[in-house]
Amino acid sequence: MKYATEHPMDSLLRADRMPHIWCPGCGLGSILTCYLEALVETGIDLKYATMVSGIGCAGRAAGYVKIDSFHVTHGRPIPFAIGLKVTDPRRNVTVFSGDGDLFAIGGNHIIHAARRNVDITVICVNNFNYGMTGGQVGPTTPIGAFTTTTPYGNIEPEFNLPHLCASAGAVYVARWTSLHARRLKESIKEALLKRGFCFIEVLSPCPVAFGRRNMFREGIDMMRYFRDKCKIVHGVDTRDVGIVLGEEIIIGKFVDIEEKETLHDHIARIQRIAQDRWWRKYGKS
């Protein structure tokens, strides 16, 4: 019997870190693969590809990729990414993190990064709860859902992530699921190549923490739900893409507007003005 000694992703994954910590049925593995494949297919110089993750299940992704990667404090991958991006605009910086990290504890940063139009790509893996800590309620948990801290059902309405990002100024907003791997990969490619703040929400099954308390016992149950109930509508008004668990989910590319000046463009502009002025004041030649 012959075994393969190499994995097709070996050049981009830290094989010595395997096995990963993600549970059976989790979507993170396929989502990370989509990102890495997209990275290769865009032809971006891997030296300049940079990944920043926060804390949580998705936050562990940075530790498995063989590019410059940073695993920072809870909720803070976006400001860290801003520091990396503006100090060398050649860097292609991607934030890969979870819904709790990016929208609860780090919610303020994503709003302001979108407003500033920082040229980064944010991939937010939404598993509807805090998986790493055992399945607590989060800002994306659908109303009525059961988690370890909502034993009587979630009483709070959930966040509509694409709408939030679009309102704050993102130039590219899309939503996919871990089932729609090819479309997700194509979408990540577009976002990586687009200048400006790009946001992609990826819905993922979480059978071990979220699913089994909410009628999705196995990973495959949630995948079946994605297959049966997801409807692709490109360019739909983001106000209408809120998720109601069990009902139809709208996915697709919602926002893809013309590129506008990014934060770095403005920084470069004021640097020119400031230097001009300095030389007029002190310059001798």
Place this chain on the structure above:
Amino acid sequence: MPFSLERRKHEFILEVLNIASKQISGYEEITPDVLTGKYFMTGNVAAAEGAIAAGCRYFAGYPITPSSEIAERLSERLPQVNGIFLQMEDELASIVSVLGASWGGVKSMTATSGPGFSLMQETIGLAAMTETPCVIINVQRGGPSTGLPTLVGQGDIMQTRWGSHGDYEIIALSPNSPQECFNLTIECFNLSERYRVPVVLLMDESVGHMTERVIIPPKSKIKTVDRPKPKVPPERYLPYKPGRNLVPPMACASEGYFIHITGLTHDERGYPMIEADVQEKLVKRLCDKILKNADKIIKYEEHNLEDSDIVLVSFGITSRSAKGAVRLAREKGINVGLLRLITIWPFPEKQIRSLAKQVDTLIVCEINNKQLYYEVERCAAGNAEVHHVGNPGGRVPTPYEILDKIEGLKKK
């Protein structure tokens, strides 16, 4: 002209700044990054100039009294030297983006005061754990909480040391004049780069807002240090293998080393290891790289120690009152000396220990409720009596207040 309004605003700000830093006389060698010359400057402006002279090219901060002038000055000055100034949405984002920029290969810093410094603590822990060079200026005000935004305090001594969770060591320096704000900010960057550690410049409101003569030397006279870089090819590079002084050489992003940096306990490869023995080895080295090099780091100033049996121990603005008290006491024939700490952390244990054996009484003068006092008492270890002059913030103890204490002790 799309930016004419902006330009006019900018010119107005320039005028204000010119008043804040009036040039008395200049040298010929002025460059955009080192404004060689003699100036009247506030401590905050001097610290900003020190940062640029040290090579700082990234600042991210959030407005807070009494440190905002540092951000204001840098917002004007950094773009002139191809640097980046960002005002972030809060202090958390500020310090985190400073770490990001540092890993981007740029010397970077932030400035804040008590409440903002409290918010930054988690990330200071991340900087200590990931060994990220960065400088944090804390212009101290009265606390706790919102406390006294516009009045002086020195109550962040212990927060600087123990603010983040877990065991770690950082460096903190405390200036007592605008000139020292300039000099020590450069020193902060140099220490931070050499030891790959967050360094705090512990200023206080009085020093930050005081205007005095500041001499900015020519660029050739300013010594700057850069972080140690790896000398091995990427395939042989271990990001956390200690080099000289127990400090690992640092490869930054986009240098082809494909690093992984995490706040989790990690081994020499930088890979997370949730194990007690890896933790012990890592934390021991993080502490040792500062403690074992303490002699090279620690700076202090002595006044009249030889013939004194009472010695004042002080730092920052309070040390200037203490110096006045030494003069007043000596006029009255009481032999008093002063040990001014420039390095607060790592604590100058050796110096205090030997001083305690040499004199009868140590009086710690500080604007807080005995934060430094307990450190001095610990190191004195019963060899000298330790007393305290201080208040919880709002005013600097006067030389007469300190003199009263000295005379009271003499009478006993």
